[in-house]
Structure formats: C-alpha cells, structure tokens
Amino acid sequence: MITVGQTVRDLVAQAAESTRPLAEARALPPACYTSEEFFAFEREAIFAHTWLCLGHQNQVPNPGDYFAITLIDEPLLVVRDQEGQIRVLSAVCQHRGHPIATGQGNCKQFRCPYHWWSYALSGELVAAPEMDKTVPIADLRREIRLPALKVELWQGFIFANFDPDATPLAPSLVKLSDEMANYEMERMVVMPETDIPDLPWNWKITHENALEPYHTQFVHKGYHEMAPASTATFIDWDPDDGQIMHPTYFREIDGGLNPTGKAMFPIIRGLTEEQRRRTVFASVPPSMFLSLKPDQVFTFLDLPQSVGKLTLRINFYFPEETVKQRSFQWTYQSQLACTKIFGEQDGATNANLQRGLRSRFAPRGRYCHQEATLPQFSRWLVKRYRQYLGLEPAVTASGVATNGR
Ligand code: FES
Ligand SMILES: [Fe+2]
Incomplete structure (x- = not known):
C-alpha cells in the first residue's frame, strides 16, 4: 500500500468526467499519461490488483x-x-x-x-x-x-495477480469468452514472440489506439480499406466487464488486413459465417490486447517500463493444421511484414501523442462516435482508481467489500 498524495486524488476526481456517456465524456487528464506520481499510483491501484x-x-x-x-x-x-x-x-x-x-x-x-x-x-x-x-x-x-x-488460465492464456485476495477473472470476461469459443484457443500453436522494448509512450495510449477505429481511415489510409471504420460496431459495457471490445466488418467474407484484403491462411474451422465477416478487437486491461480474425489470432502484451515507456510483446496463434501447411512460413513472413507496417504507423502516432500530452496546452478532448470504446476503457480504469482510494467498494475473493486508503 502506498500513500496517495493530493495531486493524484485530484486527478482521480477529474477523471470521473471521462466516464460519462460518449457525447459528454472527455479524455482523461493529460497528467494521467505523463505524471511519475500518477504512474506510481497505477502500479498499485491497477497492476498490483488486476489480472x-x-x-x-x-x-x-x-x-x-x-x-x-x-x-x-x-x-x-x-x-x-x-x-x-x-x-x-x-x-x-x-x-x-x-x-x-x-x-x-x-x-x-x-x-x-x-x-x-x-x-x-x-x-x-x-x-x-x-x-x-x-x-x-x-x-x-x-x-x-x-x-x-x-x-x-483463461482460454489457454496465463494470467497472474499480485493480489492473493483477487476475485476470479473468468466471470468478468463472459462476452469475450462467448466470442472466442469457436477458436479453441487452448489448442492453438503459439508463434515465437516479437518484443519491441522502450516504446516512448504511456501504456494506456496503446490500448486507446488499438481500441478505437476512428484513426484507421487516416493513420492507415490505403491500408485498412478492407475493414473500414464505418463498419465498426460497439457493444454496451457493464461495470463488471473485464474486457472492452468491438467488432469491425470486412468488405468481404474471410477478409484479412493485407494487400489482398483476404485472409492469407486457411479459415479457422468452426467459425460462424458472422465470425468470418469480421475482426474483433478486444482489450483485457491492463496488459492484454487481442484481435480475432477469420484465419488467425493476434495478441500484444502491454508491459509498462515507466510512465512514458513500455515494451510490446507480439504473438500470433494458428490452428496446428495451418502451421503444417507447406507454404506456412512464407505466408507467415508476409503477415509479419504487414503487421510491421501497421505497427510503425501506430507507433509513430502514439509517440507523437505522448509528446502532445506533455504540453501545457494538452486537451481533454471530446470523443467521436467511432471512439465509443474509449470512455468504456476510462470507466474500467476509474473504477479501479476509486476502489484503491476506498471511494467505492472492492469485492475480494473472500467476499468482503473493502474500503481502503
Ligand atoms: S544466490 Fe542469489 S543473490 Fe545470492
Ligand atoms: Fe492503428
């Protein structure tokens, strides 16, 4: 437990504005992305108590x-x-x-x-x-x-919690579990990870960039046309939800984010036609983001190093029968090349955003309807900030509601 100063308490109070309905919500206070003191608070309030x-x-x-x-x-x-x-x-x-x-x-x-x-x-x-x-x-x-x-373990993914009294994770991920059932994630082959260290932005910016489709038509102009932002749909978020997710639809069934616009690998067996028409993007904050596609699953782990620095660990997952295909390695190298382009476009944007948020003129901006996931992410965060400060009850594994510090 750490002593939380008035600056952080004031930021948490101001952050409440970020949890309002979309048309009224504003972005989190810029200092939430740039203040060492706020990051020290998040290490405890978020990372020491969540999965x-x-x-x-x-x-x-x-x-x-x-x-x-x-x-x-x-x-x-x-x-x-x-x-x-x-x-x-x-x-x-x-x-x-x-x-x-x-x-x-x-x-x-x-x-x-x-x-x-x-x-x-x-x-x-x-x-x-x-x-x-x-x-x-x-x-x-x-x-x-x-x-x-x-x-x-959830869907084959390994989650850990520093808090021995944490409540189970799975009940908070029901919506995403339903979406993933046909993927049989426990059986998927995990490709070797790619680590990208020392990326110069705050960990929350990674989630926010990955979760909102608004930017894809501009930052990825010419690269994301097969899954346009206009086809993104949004899902209501409940206070107990552990995931923030939204599907975006491909122009054609069995689409893929590559120059052909089509999936490059065999379609995963057992997916519904609906699942073959879309890609689902989901954050399981604070450390995981994943995307489900007709032929593959992709994750990155968001591993903060400091308030303005993080490592991304990127992994792809395929059914065993896909990996056994003779042309798999060639196709996989092409996939990595495509992902690198998106990563560089998003990376440059994220780094620039962090610079902008350090400015005295940094805004608490209004949101577009194509950013409906961002107030949802803020609600996930603010709930945990407030629980740590004892401003709202936190339920523990032993069922006792605790009020804190
Ligand atoms: S044996 Fe590990 S620090 Fe000495
Ligand atoms: Fe992007």
Missing part, C-alpha cells in the same frame, strides 16, 4: 519449461512445474535479490547466477552453497521460497 496476461499455456507445454517476463519493474518467471501445474513466481532471488533467470528454456531447477542458490520449479529453496556454516539448510528451506502470484 495480468503474461502469455499462453502452450509456451510452456512440458514440465520444466519456463519464460521470464518483466512488467512494472517486476521480474517474473512463468514455469510449468514437475506436476504439470503452471506457476508464476517472482524471479528475484531471496538471498540478495539477483534475478535467477532470464529468457526462456527448460530446466529442472533454477540456479541464481550470483551465489548459486537453487530453487525448485515450484519455488522452494533447494540448495544454498556454504550456507550451512551460518544457518542450517533445513531452516533456510523452511524459511525461504520464491514469492508466488495467484494464477488463472
């Missing part, structure tokens, strides 16, 4: 498989233990704090590079060289383990 997507279960298919991931300066390890259970552990060695692993791989134990203390895949201390002359190893083993986060 964070860290990856997909098929990235760690076998016991001993692990990958490291860092967000809000917390080095974490996602690992499948010897019993097959997926765990999310702090990567911080409980001797003197060196991260015990980076990257990804398979191992039987984790060994800290500094003094070679080693830990089981489930986090228990196994060995600590030379320590028995100071403290019996049995005592150390009783006392020390890597801190573990609460874990929930």
